[in-house]
Amino acid sequence: MNAHTLSSLHPRLPSPLEPVEDERFTRHGVRLLLKRDDLIHPDLPGNKWRKLAPNLAAAAGRPVLTFGGAYSNHLRAVAAAGRLLGFPTTGVVRGDELAGRPLNPSLARCAADGMRLLFVDRATYRAKADPEVLAGILRDAAEDSFVVPEGGSNALAVRGCAELGRELRGHGVDVAAVACGTGGTLAGLAAGLGPGQRALGIPVLKGGFLGGEIRALQEAAFGGPAGTWSLDERFHFGGYARTDPALEGFAEDVEERHGLAVERVYVAKMLYGLVTLAQEGAFPPGTTIAAVITGRPEPDGPRPDHPEPG
Known part of the structure; x- marks a missing residue:
């Protein structure tokens, strides 16, 4: 597989950068832009494209094996890429108790796209x-498979996500904000931003471990720290795929205000965090924020009892 093959999927790059008027920001002198990575490709939206494209180019048509939980968006993206580009895929799914049961809608989509599903016990998965x-x-799969990690975050993916930061140069952006699962998107985003710009990550999992993961990813991708970034870990709402009525109401309000379908697992928490930070005065007047919209809602997406940071 080569760059020409990937380009045949016609990704929308650079992704659109759209200004929005929202008094929760303007009253504090803050300008909000939406970086619409969700519009890059219908089957490989957002950071899925940016992470997978360099990995698929490196795989060069070999079978691809990767990992995820029962509702993993990452598994779905890899399966879709295999269908679109004509290479075999294997998804290693956490939870051998799922084997033999009817597939949930997410895994059924993977299988329909030709992905072979291997269910392993949780100890093996860990x-x-x-x-x-x-x-x-x-x-148990294909020994010559190209292995992509859970969530797709590796050195190749981080270097792919650096292009996101480069796309935000020259637009007056001071802060680029993104929701974080495995940390790969933030690691690359920060590296690609220009002088005077900084990246802000909103983790959607609790645990306080992500800073070390991001530093390790930057070390692997760039040989050391790259760019300026920080995390605000207050907005996970209890953990991956967890929500509450306040977050649900907030997301519905954003949808009504701006006509944007708000993905709940990542994007809603990131936008909620930005509104809170603006109210707290965290952004000086005159600040321009670019909020990265990494995905769109999926009717059969992650469930709270099947967490998967992918």
Whole structure:
């Protein structure tokens, strides 16, 4: 697989940068822009395209094996890419208790796109980075498979996400905000921004571990720290795919105000965090924020009892 093959999917790049009028920002002298990465490609939207494109180019048509939970958007994106570009895919799914059961809508879409699903017990899944465990998984799949990690975040993906930051240069953007799962998008975004710009990450999982993951990803991708970034870990709403009536009401309000379909797992929490920070005076008057819209709502997306940061 080469860049020409990937370009045949006609991604919308650079993705649109749209100004929005919202008094929750303008009253504080803050300008809000939406970076519409959700419009890059209908089957590979947002950071899924930016992370997967360099990995698929490196795979060069070999089978691709990756990992995810029962409602993983990442698995769905890899399966769709396999269908569109004609290469075999294997999805290693956390939870051997799911084997033999009817597939949920998310996994059914993966299977319909031609992905082979391997269900493994949770202990094996946790140890998937161990070389012996991974070798055993590959024996059950295709041993020449190109392995993409859970959530798609590796050095290749981080370098792909740096293009997101480069697209935000020259537009007067001071702060680029993005929701964080595995940290790969933020690691690349920060590296691609220009002088005087900074990246702000809103983690959607609780635990306080993400800073170390981002530093490790930048080390792998760039050999050390790159760009200016920070995290605000207050807006996870209890953990991955967790929500409450306040967040749901906020998302519905944004949809009514701006005609934007708000994805709940990532985007809603990021926008909620930005509104709160603006109210707290965290952004000096005159600040321009670009909020990265990394995905769109999925009717069969993650459920709170099946968390998956992918």
